[in-house]
Amino acid sequence: MKELHKLLDRIVQRVNINLRELEFDVNPLVNTLIPAGQMTKFYAFYGITPHHALNLVFKHSNLSGSYFLGKVRVTNSLLYKSDIRGDELKKNGDLFQYQDFNIPVDQDEEISIEDSFLIKTLVHNYSHDPETLETFFIKDTVSTHYANIHGSPSDGSFLGPFATVDLTTIRDCVIGAYSYVQAGEVSHLSIDPGTVWVRKPGDFNFMYRYPLGQLSNYVYFAAGSPPQGVFMDFLEDRKEAFERVFNVVNIETPESVPASASLDRFAVIKPKTKIGENVLVAQRAFLQNSVLGKGANAQENCYIINAKLEGNNVTAHGAKIIEADLGKNVFVGFNSFLRGRPGARITIGQECVIMPHTIVDVRKPLTIPPGHLVWGLVRSPQDLEANSMPLKDFAKIDTRVCRGAMLFEGSGGSFVSGFQERIHHILEANGAFFDGKLKRGHAQRNQNISFNTIQPYPEGDKAGLYPTIIIQP
């Protein structure tokens, strides 16, 4: 296990060098976060389908409990229970549109993870950086529990638990716990915990900050212990259910799943769950006593419990929906936490957009009218009034608006249409519009995946390290 410790030291040092300007030390945060024994305990696995590239290269790394799909290279890294999902990478011959440029992609894009430590992190989508079309790099980076690195190359950065970087290249940045950043390109920035920042330079700028004292109830992270709070408690309570799906080789599929839907064998499906046509359920999703209508999806680390989704619903990576009824075309963004209770359900009208990293946590019934944008912390009708706006009104903003802890500046029209276009793209990519012949997406292509497992050295100096492995067709 000596090599594993050396590798962690190497990664920590490299990240700290990058973050020296911010005077940020990752060592006390991560040095005991995952006991070394855990890192030798779990197998890694990868998917094989006729629809996806198969080009995996692993060198001098630990891959414990992690999943790989597509074209991925991992070097000198520790990946703990992370999902590296390369099913939306750019292909040789694609044209990447950026501003007025149409840039040709001249080789298949690769996710390249080097000198990094990713804990329960989801890596997905493709690099949106026009400067690095063929390589989606994650380098000298530490990311912690349930972080999302979504289309966001990262160099020399730290992501706190439940943080998301989305379509943004980050260099030498600290992204605080439960912060969401979608800003194109940022460097040398320290983002406080609970910041939701969506910026398109020259067009619009949205910022919400969770009240400092209230966020820590949901997520709190400090040196010396794992993340704590409501989010972690919620996940820990359901952890056992996943042990079975990872331990059993041939897991049974519920008979009621339509042929056009995809239910990942590493998802947990509890009784009384109904899956509609064109539904996509990704690995590590958790469904219980819920209805997913036609074209709905549940992405990685989503939990949908005692809920009804009418159809064409996007439940983005890490979102949780409990005791709720969602109309058609409702979007629930990354890591949002919507928690109703028995007798106090949350009702969300059709076409609503629940911004990434939104918390709706109520003890009395709450109704969000159709066509609303919702952000931030909502625990009462008064909070909802302060933290929501009809999309049609938001689209009329052309200077700046401040509502409580939310500040928006620029074109509300661009902001709203940007969201709506993206939601449409996600539904399309996930196969929600499949008509039996055309418009296939992940729900149709991800069926019948074969999974193979790989394992590390069991003992000795190299215990926990995987040998160099190259997997190609």
Next chain:
Amino acid sequence: MKNYRVKDLMVPISEYATVPEDATLFEAVQALERAQEQFNQNRYSHRAVLILDKQKKVVGKLSQMDFLAALEPRDANLEQIRNFKQFGFTRKAVALQQEEYLKSSPPILDFYSEAASKKVTEYMQRPTEGEYVDENASLDMALHQLTAGANLSLLVTRGAEIVGILRLSDVFAAVYHSMKESELQKTLGETQ
């Protein structure tokens, strides 16, 4: 341009508003007010207070801007809002967010009362290396130091001792008058 030396333009320290380092913010402003009242009797208008230690050595300066900044309400949330500029928001947007936040804060007079009793040393600026100029330095040298450091005044030294203040307004007046004189001479020369 006349060959001014720094000492020709400085305000002697004996005529400047000063307070000891254990003074409160309110006492510092009172000292400034008293000095300002004497303005009618001499040629100096006062825009800052010097803070002296027990050995009467200058350890800091409190400008009108420092005073106003001290009255700005402070808490962790406001500090966050003030940092919004680094996220690409305009000053107007930051001011709007600050105003919104302060709606739910205690009345502004409470902040004033709290700030008045704070130590002046919390808000003063400690002089940096580029803020000292020798009393025999040329006006050109002083001008360069003022513009390079974007300073409103410099501390004038005689050896290790601080003997006065050189203010931007006095340097401006001297330079302007020299320029005016020179242009006038040129015009007279052309007409003769």
